[in-house]
Amino acid sequence: MAVLDHYLPHFDAVLRHAVVIPAPPDDAYASLLGFDFAQMCEPVGRAIEDMRDLPRFIADLAHRGRRLPHDARFILADAPRSGLLRLSEDPRRHLVLGAVGRLWKPRFELLQLTREEFLAFREAKYVKAAFGFVVRPYGKGRAMLRHESRFLATDDSARTHFRRAWEVAEPFAAFFMGRALKALTAAVTEQQAATRPPPPWRRRFTARPPAPAG
Numbered sequence: 001m002a003v004l005d006h007y008l009p010h011f012d013a014v015l016r017h018a019v020v021i022p023a024p025p026d027d028a029y030a031s032l033l034g035f036d037f038a039q040m041c042e043p044v045g046r047a048i049e050d051m052r053d054l055p056r057f058i059a060d061l062a063h064r065g066r067r068l069p070h071d072a073r074f075i076l077a078d079a080p081r082s083g084l085l086r087l088s089e090d091p092r093r094h095l096v097l098g099a100v101g102r103l104w105k106p107r108f109e110l111l112q113l114t115r116e117e118f119l120a121f122r123e124a125k126y127v128k129a130a131f132g133f134v135v136r137p138y139g140k141g142r143a144m145l146r147h148e149s150r151f152l153a154t155d156d157s158a159r160t161h162f163r164r165a166w167e168v169a170e171p172f173a174a175f176f177m178g179r180a181l182k183a184l185t186a187a188v189t190e191q192q193a194a195t196r197p198p199p200p201w202r203r204r205f206t207a208r209p210p211a212p213a214g
Contacts, residue, residue, distance in 0.1 A: 001132045001148040003094050007087055007119065008130045011150035012159055013166050015174055019181045021135075021143045023188050028143035029092045029135045031191070035184045038074040076133070083110035085118055087130065094134045102158070103127040103151065104165035124155040127162050145184075147177060 001016075021028035079097050080086055088096040098118045101110045102125065113121065121128060131149045138144035151166070153159035 001134060001146065003088060003096055003134060004130050004132045004148060004150055007096060007098060008128060008150040008152050011152045012163065013151040013170070015147075015149040015170070015177060017147045017174075017177055017181055019145050019185050020138055021145050021185055021188050022141070023143060023192055024141055025135050025137050025143040026092045027192075028145060028188065031184065031188045032133060032135065032145060033077040033095070034075055035180075035187070036073050036075050037180055039183075083112070084131075085113055085115065087115055087118065092135070094132065096133075097131045099129045099131075100126050102161075103129065104158075104161040122154055125158045126154045127158055128152045128154065145181065147181065149173075149177075 021031070023031065074082060076095060076097070083099065085098040086095075087098045088094070098113075098115075099110050100113060100118065100121055101108045104127070111121075111126070118128070129149065129151050132147065134146045136144050136146075151162065153162050
């Protein structure tokens with residue numbers, strides 16, 4: 001994904017997804033920014049916990065995700081409030097977020113950095129991450145939404161720890177994002193259906209009968 005090349009041209013791990021959104025690009029991008037990813041924690045956590053032979057720390061993460069407060073929210077428009085750094089945004093076209101932390105640990109804190117500090121960051125024993133979302137036209141009235149997450153360790157020690165954890169966590173991270181984007185697509189489909197005018201034949205049959213004379 002070209003929009004990530006400026007921030008993490010090289011990486012140790014990557015996730016990629018793409019979905020077709022049944023809405024024009026502007027509407028698709030607005031829906032992406034307003035989608036509550038936290039709402040996926042409970043159903044995805046339940047599905048993950050139902051899998052057998054889970055590593056303990058993955059099971060713990062899934063369990064904590066299911067127990068998020070009912071008012072918990074995570075939407076991309078407010079991502080900086082959760083510690084993520086807004087690296088780049090082209091309104092209605094793309095968004096790039098960044099993070100730096102010891103991401104191999106079940107509980108980790110993200111460093112509070114500026115965009116320039118993120119670009120220059122080289123301190124050992126950390127992992128840099130960049131998350132990109134790109135929306136492009138895809139036929140009439142539709143959009144292609146592409147997501148890519150890149151991860152780069154800052155030294156060999158962090159790389160060893162991260163790769164060991166990522167080998168286990170990658171399928172579950174991919175599962176979560178895949179389910180989230182499918183839920184977003186379903187929500188947009190429902191919204192578009194609710195706002196779309198009925199076809200002419202249905203309008204004829206649902207039109208009000210004329211008022212009686214007199």
